[in-house]
Amino acid sequence: MFKVLMLVVAFVSTSINNLSYAETNTLNANKVLEPFIFEIGSNFSDIQSKFSLEIRNSGVNFIKESKWYKLNTPVGFIFLQEWQGKLHSIAYEIDTDNIEIKKELINYLFEKYKNNFEWIGRVDNGFYISYESSNDSIQGIYAYSLGTTISFTSNEIRKAETKIRFPNL
Structure with a gap:
């Protein structure tokens, strides 16, 4: 009976340690990304002056x-992506195989880029999930088919690109 009790204690202890490790890694990954959160539409020269x-x-x-x-x-x-001196698109290519950390980073980024609006209009086309902002300012995409990419693009540049691609619309 004592051996069974010891095995249960060891299992619970290992599970708690693994959970604690995953939570610590997620928090560290979020902290690591914090300096790389940029506002869509911000002055691009500010980013250029701070980063190589x-x-x-x-x-x-x-x-x-x-x-x-x-x-x-x-x-x-x-x-x-810089256009007319402003940041119009940002794409994060996340390089981790840890599914829990990946989920947390995706949630973290979508929360960080939610700015006085809600994410609406979820569309999954089998390659990525697209979200529109409720104030029609940006689009968020979680691309999962080839690795993990989370991107945010201004609707201003999307509209300009549409005019170039489809001039008769």
Whole structure:
């Protein structure tokens, strides 16, 4: 009976330690991302002055005057789109296999980018889940088909890109 009791205690102790470790990792990952939370529509030169950005050529860039940049973070890469001196799109590529940490980071980012609105209009097309802001200011996307990417894009640049792609609309 004593051996059974010891096994139960060991199992409970291990479970508590694993849960504590996962919670600590999630909190650390959220803290790690905090300096990399940028407001959509903010002055891009402020971001450039604080971070070392690598210019990127996007495979799809409908607005030729916009520029894409890459920024390394401890949990993956961030891709930033600058247009007319403002940040219009940010994409976080999360590099972790831990499902719990991934879920927490997704929730954390969507909460951080929720700014005086609610996320509405959830659409899952089998590759990503798209959300619209209730005030029609930004779109949030959780792309899950090839890794994990969470992105936020201004509706201003989305409308401009639509005019270029579909001029007869």
